[in-house]
Amino acid sequence: MGYGRLKSSESIGSFRSQPEAPTTSTSKNKGNRRLIIIVGILAFVLLVAAVASAGLVIILRPKSTGESVHGIRGKPTQSISKTCSKTRYPDLCVNSLVDFPGALDAGERDLVHISVNMTLQRVGKALYDVSDIANLQMDTLVRSAYEDCLELLEESVDQLARSLASVEQTGAVGSTQDVITWLSSALTNQDTCADGFDDVSAGNVKDHMEENLKDLSELVSNCLAIFSYSSDDGDFSGVPIQNRRRLMESDFPATESNGFPTWLTGRERKLLQMPVPVMQADIVVSKDGNGTYKKISDAIKAAPEKSSRRIIIYVMAGRYEEKTLKVGRKKTNLMFVGDGKGKTVITGGKSVYDNYTTFHTASFAATGAGFIARDITFENYAGPEKHQAVALRVGADHSVVYRCNIIGYQDTLYVHSQRQFYRECDVYGTVDFVFGNAAVVLQNCSFYARKPMVQQKNTITAQNRKDPNQNTGISIHNCRILCTSDLESVKSDYPTYLGRPWKMYSRTVYMMSYMGDHIHPRGWLEWNATFALDTLYYGEYMNYGPGGAVGRRVGWPGYRVIESEEEASKFTVAKFIYGSSWLPGTGVAFVAGLSL
Numbered sequence: 001m002g003y004g005r006l007k008s009s010e011s012i013g014s015f016r017s018q019p020e021a022p023t024t025s026t027s028k029n030k031g032n033r034r035l036i037i038i039v040g041i042l043a044f045v046l047l048v049a050a051v052a053s054a055g056l057v058i059i060l061r062p063k064s065t066g067e068s069v070h071g072i073r074g075k076p077t078q079s080i081s082k083t084c085s086k087t088r089y090p091d092l093c094v095n096s097l098v099d100f101p102g103a104l105d106a107g108e109r110d111l112v113h114i115s116v117n118m119t120l121q122r123v124g125k126a127l128y129d130v131s132d133i134a135n136l137q138m139d140t141l142v143r144s145a146y147e148d149c150l151e152l153l154e155e156s157v158d159q160l161a162r163s164l165a166s167v168e169q170t171g172a173v174g175s176t177q178d179v180i181t182w183l184s185s186a187l188t189n190q191d192t193c194a195d196g197f198d199d200v201s202a203g204n205v206k207d208h209m210e211e212n213l214k215d216l217s218e219l220v221s222n223c224l225a226i227f228s229y230s231s232d233d234g235d236f237s238g239v240p241i242q243n244r245r246r247l248m249e250s251d252f253p254a255t256e257s258n259g260f261p262t263w264l265t266g267r268e269r270k271l272l273q274m275p276v277p278v279m280q281a282d283i284v285v286s287k288d289g290n291g292t293y294k295k296i297s298d299a300i301k302a303a304p305e306k307s308s309r310r311i312i313i314y315v316m317a318g319r320y321e322e323k324t325l326k327v328g329r330k331k332t333n334l335m336f337v338g339d340g341k342g343k344t345v346i347t348g349g350k351s352v353y354d355n356y357t358t359f360h361t362a363s364f365a366a367t368g369a370g371f372i373a374r375d376i377t378f379e380n381y382a383g384p385e386k387h388q389a390v391a392l393r394v395g396a397d398h399s400v401v402y403r404c405n406i407i408g409y410q411d412t413l414y415v416h417s418q419r420q421f422y423r424e425c426d427v428y429g430t431v432d433f434v435f436g437n438a439a440v441v442l443q444n445c446s447f448y449a450r451k452p453m454v455q456q457k458n459t460i461t462a463q464n465r466k467d468p469n470q471n472t473g474i475s476i477h478n479c480r481i482l483c484t485s486d487l488e489s490v491k492s493d494y495p496t497y498l499g500r501p502w503k504m505y506s507r508t509v510y511m512m513s514y515m516g517d518h519i520h521p522r523g524w525l526e527w528n529a530t531f532a533l534d535t536l537y538y539g540e541y542m543n544y545g546p547g548g549a550v551g552r553r554v555g556w557p558g559y560r561v562i563e564s565e566e567e568a569s570k571f572t573v574a575k576f577i578y579g580s581s582w583l584p585g586t587g588v589a590f591v592a593g594l595s596l
Contacts, residue, residue, distance in 0.1 A: 077104055083111045086229045087222040088467070092215060096122075096222075112230045113167050116183075119219045120160040123186070126212045127153040133208055140355040142205050145196035148359045149209060152189040155329055155367060155395070156220070159186045167227070176231050177471065177578050181397065181439065183224040184470040185417040188437045190217040191466055191503075192416070196357040217466075224469045265585030268310055268335075272374055272402055272587025276337060281314035290316070296336075296346065297322050305330040315376065317343040327366035327396070334368060338376035341405045341426070347379040351386035358411055362393035369418075371396035372586060377405040384409040384430055384453045394420055394438070400586045401425055408433065409450060415440045415474065419577045423588045428484065432462035434474060435502065439577050441475045443590055449496040449518060451486040458487075459525055461499035463506040473507030473537070474499075475571040478591065481515040481547065491518040497525040498540075501532040509539040509562070509571045512594065519547030524554050534558055541568040569594055 076084070076094045080103060084093035093115075097103040100118045103111065130149065138146060159182035166179050194213055200206050271279065283299045284291030291314075293299045299313050310333050317339040325346065327334055338344025348363030350356050363380050366373075371394065382389035391408040394401070397418035404425045406413045412429035415436035422442040427434060430452035434442070449458045460481070465472045481498075483491060496518045499508045524538055536558035540550055550561045562568045569575060573583065574592040583590060 077106075079106060079108045079111060080104075083108050083115075083226055084222070087225040089218040089222055092218050093222045093226075096219060109230065112226055113164070115223050115226045116160060116164045116167055119223045120157065120164055122219055123153060123156050123160060123216060126216060127157055129212045130209060133205060136205060138205055141357070142200050142203070144356045144360040145200050146205060146209070148196045148357055149193040149213070151367075152193045156186040156189045158329060159183070159189075160220075160223075163223075163227075179227060180224070180231075180469075180471045181418055183220060183227060184437075184439075184467075184472055185395070185397075187217060187220040187224060187467055187470060188417045188464075188472070190220055191437075191464075192359055196359060221467050221469070224467065228469050265310075268372070268585040268587050270587055271310065271312070271335065271337075272372070272400075273589075274587075276314065276339060276375075279312065279314065279337065281312045281337070283311070283313045284316065285313065285320075286316040287318040287320070295322055296320055296325055300325070300327055300331060300334070303331055303334055305332075307331075307333045309333065310335055310370075312337060315339075315344050315346075319345045319347060321347045321349075321363075325364045326362075327368045327371055329367045329369075331368040333370035334366075335372040335374070336376060337374050340375045341377050341403065343377075344375065345377040345379060347377075347381060348391075349380065349382045349389070351380070351382035351389035353382070353386035353389075358388040358390060358414070359393070359416075361388060361411075362390040362414060364391070365393040365395075366399065367395040369397045369399075371399040372402070373400075373404055374402045375404065377407065379405075380408040380412070382409070384450075384456075390414045393436075396420075398582045400583070400588050402586075402588045409452070411435060417472075419582075421573065421577060421583060421586075421588065421590065423590055429460075430458050431456060432459050432500070432502070434460060435462040435464065437464045437466070437470065437472045437503075438474075439472045441477060441571070441573050441577050442479060443477045443573065444479065445476070446480040446482055447476075449481075449483045449487055451484070451490060452494055456494065457525060458494060458496035459498075459500050460496070461508045462502040463499065463508045464502040465505040465507050466503040468505050468535075470505070473509070473571070473576070475576050476508070476510045476513055477572065477594075478511070479513040481510075481513060481519060481545075483516055483518040487518065495520040498523050499538065500525040501527045501536045501538075504532050504535050505537070506532055507537040509537075509541065509568075510543055511539075511541040511562075511568055511571060513543050513548075514545040515543055515547030517546035521549070521552035522554050523550070524556070524559060532558070539568075539571075565594065 076098055080094055080097050084090045084097065087093045096118055097111065097114065100114060103114050106114055163179045163182045166175055194217065197206050197209055283293065283302060285293050285296050285299050287294055296315060303311050303313065312335050314337050346364050350361040352358055352361065361380065364378050378392040380389040380391040388411040389408055391412050392406050393414035393416055395416035395418060399420045401422045402424060406425060407428045409429055410431040410433065412433040413427050415434065415438040417438050420438045420440040422445055425445045426448065427445060428448045428450055430450050447460055449460065452458055461474050463474045483496065487494060497520055498510060534557040538559045539562045541562035553559065572593050573590055
């Protein structure tokens with residue numbers, strides 16, 4: 001996997017940078033357009049912050065240096081001290097709040113609002129400042145990392161702005177979980193941005209980015225901690241884990257008798273079950289010219305921004321390879337419908353071997369909320385020798401992927417962030433082929449381990465939850481863990497593991513799933529010696545098959561055989577991704593609880 005996820009035992013080659021290329025007029029124009037957009041975003045940030053602050057005077061201040069290492073600079077109030085004691089970075093929390101207008105007169109409740117406001121200002125300023133270097137010459141890897149950061153910072157500004165607008169309206173479970181999801185995602189965005197520069201050589205661009213990104217992850221982490229402790233929703237992490245306060249006790253609304261949760265409308269529910277010939281598509285893509293467009297990218301561009309209604313894009317059978325296929329955050333409620341697995345194929349061949357970041361390699365990416373894909377194959381054909389190469393990357397909230405193939409080798413499916421649901425999908429890969437930090441449930445799916453490179457081990461998951469307050473993790477429910485025919489004959493030479501911990505609080509569970517005999521008896525693989533073994537949460541509940549026996553599993557402090565139905569139920573659709581409020585309208589059949 002990318003971003004520091006390589007091990008010597010995997011025989012993964014080192015990254016190599018290309019010589020700096022001259023900046024073209026096209027890239028200059030692109031940079032200028034982005035700068036105009038970013039200026040508009042920053043103006044929006046200031047407006048939202050001012051309105052939501054209910055009279056607080058908002059001042060953008062230059063980010064002071066040394067906040068994380070020099071201790072307390074000013075005298076905090078009792079409310080600030082008490083609030084910041086709940087965070088993972090208390091000194092930074094105090095220093096950032098004592099400088100912020102209104103904080104010294106605020107009570108604990110108001111500091112929740114102020115912490116989000118202050119963090120939004122900091123992230124907005126960072127976005128503005130890093131945009132200044134858009135026209136500098138950069139080699140392929142640096143440009144890739146830089147553009148990732150711009151996109152991720154824009155996402156974070158949006159998520160923090162929504163959190164700020166909602167922070168006074170968190171009485172309901174749904175709104176509380178919305179804020180937690182957005183803050184968790186904003187934290188993941190900062191980590192992804194920083195990780196992208198890990199393999200970039202020292203230089204002006206890296207120095208500029210590091211200076212402007214300094215402390216952003218810690219500030220968002222503090223926001224998340226402050227909000228979580230102020231909410232009445234209990235321990236939103238959803239599971240009992242070391243050093244957590246209490247179990248989640250909230251009851252969730254019952255699902256409808258047909259098994260659908262409630263996060264999608266009745267119309268969308270019908271759409272996902274409707275035969276393609278009957279469906280009324282808004283846009284049709286056909287390579288032979290018989291549709292509205294020949295290219296998927298043109299269809300995405302033509303779709304309205306911030307749509308409140310479902311926009312259906314029917315992609316007819318064919319093999320589609322385009323330079324950039326991305327559903328951006330402004331393209332909401334887009335539904336892509338193909339003619340079936342193996343018929344409608346969206347493909348690409350980008351990899352880290354070609355000096356792209358892992359984030360940048362995706363053949364198809366989606367961040368617009370409400371994204372749905374049905375009956376499509378997503379593929380990255382780069383091959384195992386080119387290492388990290390993503391077929392599908394999703395960071396869209398309330399996203400659904402239904403009856404799709406997702407095919408690659410290393411890092412096939414990037415479940416980057418926010419709430420996601422996968423049903424009846426087939427995922428193929430070798431190393432860490434389901435990875436990321438979304439709150440995601442994969443249900444009734446099949447995971448096929450493939451033959452990896454010599455001396456590699458297969459690992460199905462690599463979850464990267466970095467903060468114990470994030471409501472993220474990978475839940476694999478009622479699935480099949482299989483291997484392809486090329487691995488079957490040599491499976492004793494290439495052990496396959498259920499997962500390994502990419503970040504400190506990695507969280508993954510397998511529930512009620514069939515496991516083939518290619519799964520190593522230990523089940524799970526260390527990332528690096530003892531890293532994260534006592535802080536991760538890896539669980540197995542009522543799995544079966546020759547690979548499902550737990551008698552010889554790892555003895556790590558963070559691993560558990562789940563015996564309680566109550567504990568296992570916290571990783572179901574209804575409770576882990578709060579699917580009872582949004583999934584039913586998609587039309588995807590699913591099980592809200594544990595029962596099959």
